[in-house]
Amino acid sequence: MPESPTALEFYFDFSSPYGYLASEKIDEIAARHGRHVEWRPILLGVVFRATGCAPLTQIPIKGEYSLRDFARSARFLGVPYTQPAGFPIATQHAARAYYWLHDQPQSAARAFAHAVYRAYFSERRDISCLDVVLDLAVRHGADHDLLAAALAGETLKERLKDECAAAIGKGVFGSPYIVVDGEPFFGADRLPQIERWLASGGF
Amino acid sequence: MPESPTALEFYFDFSSPYGYLASEKIDEIAARHGRHVEWRPILLGVVFRATGCAPLTQIPIKGEYSLRDFARSARFLGVPYTQPAGFPIATQHAARAYYWLHDQPQSAARAFAHAVYRAYFSERRDISCLDVVLDLAVRHGADHDLLAAALAGETLKERLKDECAAAIGKGVFGSPYIVVDGEPFFGADRLPQIERWLASGGF
Numbered sequence: 284m285p286e287s288p289t290a291l292e293f294y295f296d297f298s299s300p301y302g303y304l305a306s307e308k309i310d311e312i313a314a315r316h317g318r319h320v321e322w323r324p325i326l327l328g329v330v331f332r333a334t335g336c337a338p339l340t341q342i343p344i345k346g347e348y349s350l351r352d353f354a355r356s357a358r359f360l361g362v363p364y365t366q367p368a369g370f371p372i373a374t375q376h377a378a379r380a381y382y383w384l385h386d387q388p389q390s391a392a393r394a395f396a397h398a399v400y401r402a403y404f405s406e407r408r409d410i411s412c413l414d415v416v417l418d419l420a421v422r423h424g425a426d427h428d429l430l431a432a433a434l435a436g437e438t439l440k441e442r443l444k445d446e447c448a449a450a451i452g453k454g455v456f457g458s459p460y461i462v463v464d465g466e467p468f469f470g471a472d473r474l475p476q477i478e479r480w481l482a483s484g485g486f
Numbered sequence: 487m488p489e490s491p492t493a494l495e496f497y498f499d500f501s502s503p504y505g506y507l508a509s510e511k512i513d514e515i516a517a518r519h520g521r522h523v524e525w526r527p528i529l530l531g532v533v534f535r536a537t538g539c540a541p542l543t544q545i546p547i548k549g550e551y552s553l554r555d556f557a558r559s560a561r562f563l564g565v566p567y568t569q570p571a572g573f574p575i576a577t578q579h580a581a582r583a584y585y586w587l588h589d590q591p592q593s594a595a596r597a598f599a600h601a602v603y604r605a606y607f608s609e610r611r612d613i614s615c616l617d618v619v620l621d622l623a624v625r626h627g628a629d630h631d632l633l634a635a636a637l638a639g640e641t642l643k644e645r646l647k648d649e650c651a652a653a654i655g656k657g658v659f660g661s662p663y664i665v666v667d668g669e670p671f672f673g674a675d676r677l678p679q680i681e682r683w684l685a686s687g688g689f
Contacts, residue, residue: 334546343537344659348670358689359679456547467551472675476562486561 290319291477292462294450296327297374297410299458300353300364303400304471307362309461310393312474316481322396324378327371327458329447334456338371356471363405372403372411379439380420382446383430391423398423493522494680495665497653499530500577500613502661503556503567506603507674510565512664513596515677519684525599527581530574530661532650537659541574559674566608575606575614582642583623585649586633594626601626 291313295302306322313320331337339349350366357364377399385392398419402408408415413434421427433439450460454467461468461477466485468477479486494516498505509525516523534540542552553569560567580602587595601622605611611618616637624630636642653663657670664671664680669688671680682689 334548336545336548342539342659344654344657345537345539345672348657348659348672351670352672352676355679355689359682451547454547454551456545456551467554469548469551469555470675472673473555475678476558479562486558 289464290321292323293320294323294325294455294458294460294462296330296371296458297324297377297396297399297403298367298371299327300404301356301471302458303364303404304357304360304362305459305461305474306397306400308360308471308474309459309477312478312481315478318481322381322393323446323450324374324381324396325447325450325455325458326375326378326443328373330451330456330458333451336456340370360471363401365405365407367403367407369409369411372409374411375440375443376413376416376434377410378446379434379443380416380425380430382442383433383439384420384423384425387424389424395420395423395425491521492667493524495526496523497526497528497658497661497663497665499533499574499661500527500580500599500602500606501570501574502530503607504559504674505661506567506607507560507563507565508662508664508677509600509603511563511674511677512662512680515681515684518681521684525584525596526649526653527577527584527599528650528653528658528661529578529581529646531576532647533654533659533661536654539659543573563674566604568608568610570606570610572612572614575612577614578643578646579616579619579637580613581649582637582646583619583628583633585645586636586642587623587626587628590627592627598623598626598628 291309293309295306309320340346353366354364381392381396384390384395399410402415402419403410410416417427417431420430457469459471463477463480466480494512496512498509512523543549556569557567584595584599587593587598602613605618605622606613613619620630620634623633660672662674666680666683669683
């Protein structure tokens with residue numbers, strides 16, 4: 284089958300359970316079809332202002348189901364999962380640190396993103412905390428003081444704002460939102476559709 | 487594996503695209519594991535008043551995606567699908583007619599429900615129209631005048647109200663909502679989880 288080298292675009296928020304589940308699968312799915320994935324953290328709070336939606340767990344009746352579905356879907360996919368005590372939380376430090384790492388030569392941004400997600404969803408760490416984000420980033424090659432200075436400055440804030448605005452402009456309304464050759468897929472439950480799309484170039 | 491004879495509960499609204507997709511699959515999935523399914527139409531408008539949610543297609547940004555996802559998910563599952571021109575629509579006539587048929591001896595309520603869904607989602611018929619509902623019901627054994635009289639009366643209206651209230655009381659917040667031995671599953675995309683749950687008695 285002919286394959287385009289275009290990377291998949293993977294939009295997610297670091298406090299999104301289904302984003303976390305997708306993060307543990309999307310690279311291997313893409314790789315099976317000779318493709319790479321661009322990871323693009325965004326802030327669901329910003330997106331929700333555009334759609335008028337609320338975090339799942341805050342919706343009456345649906346909220347309780349969601350907590351059960353997060354854990355069950357994780358078991359279904361074979362991904363470790365512990366519901367965080369604080370949920371959802373602010374993820375701007377983590378998202379900004381991701382883009383800062385991303386722009387470094389020989390970046391470990393992908394490994395950092397995995398570490399942030401796993402810290403939050405299976406190690407009970409509070410990734411809204413600046414020190415936790417710095418600690419994880421330093422373990423992935425960041426210079427503590429340089430990153431701390433960047434996180435305190437305006438440039439990196441603008442960078443994340445621009446990423447969120449660009450994502451909304453492309454139609455992103457939730458997490459995970461994955462684009463394959465222009466075709467958008469929303470939700471970890473669309474991974475089987477993504478796999479078939481990659482295998483057949485659409486269906 | 488030990489199997490309980492308890493029927494699956496399948497809650498749906500006749501104007502729900504994902505409910506329609508599930509309706510074309512759920513009986514065969516249950517049958518593979520020696521199980522039956524109880525079909526229970528409800529009104530999403532009533533449910534949405536409890537959750538504060540809106541129909542998917544009316545949500546900014548997400549709405550456009552949803553239309554694409556309805557059709558793509560239908561292709562993924564191999565189910566014929568044409569987006570209805572009027573959407574969503576009122577389905578109380580169809581739901582009431584279903585329960586009326588359901589309560590008849592030797593009822594063809596299941597076949598009627600399939601016919602209503604297919605009329606709406608692949609034959610471009612307006613199932614909000616009383617005459618269309620009566621026509622479909624008569625084809626499935628209903629006496630036209632008896633059903634027309636029942637649809638005009640209070641008893642059947644109360645029956646549907648009670649069904650909706652009971653469903654909300656059980657945690658139903660959308661369509662399709664399927665309960666397997668007390669475990670709730672929301673969405674046609676949860677069919678693979680339902681299949682595994684039936685096969686293993688949970689996971």
